[in-house]
Amino acid sequence: MKYLVAGLGNIGEEYLGTRHNIGFRIVNELAGAAGASFTEERYGAIARMRVKNAELVVLKPNTYMNLSGNAVRYWLQKEALPVEQLLVVVDDLSLPLGSLRIKPKGSHAGHNGLRNIEETLGTATYARIRFGIGNDFSLGRQIDFVLSKFSNEELEHIPERVKIAAEMVRSFCLSGIDVTQNLFNNK
Secondary structure (H helix, E strand, C coil), rough: CCCEECCCCCCHHHHHHHHHHHHHHHHHHHHHHHHCCCEEEECCCEEEEECCCCEEEEEEEEECCCHHHHHHHHHHCCCCCCCHHHHHEEEEECCCCCCCEEEEECCCCCCHHHHHHHHHHCCCCEEEEECCCCCCCCCCCCHHHHCCCCCCHCCCCCHHHHHHHHHHHHHHHHHHCCCCCHHHCCC
């Protein structure tokens, strides 16, 4: 079985290490652990890898967060994959820092990357891993918060949570959404 795994983020030096780029960080971990490397292709950087009997096409869109749907649609079509074989990895303000949730579908909940994917694909029925980035910001400062870097204290916990998120991707591709939810949600 083949899957498209899209880790969302923004390209450019100014966005490296920001909360909004946690999707990039997770797919970097996933590819790195498999010895796969990314190459620049149309609409993003692509790494190809295998996890046992599953083939993964790992995407880091270069369309910026708010236009992620263009890259996701292109690669689904190019690889001839149905939306059921898509997994999007994204940051989430509504979850405490480092919390992880996988869902088979859902609303965009105000996340512009998910909103654009939903609008572009015409459906919200695709799996997503949400990585909690916390919500410690003042009223009206949401954009500044998501585009900020993690504090040194927060960074002590991030690498281990990123590894677990990468394990969730592998579990989803090998065992499916139900098993992965039971193993990882609320842990």
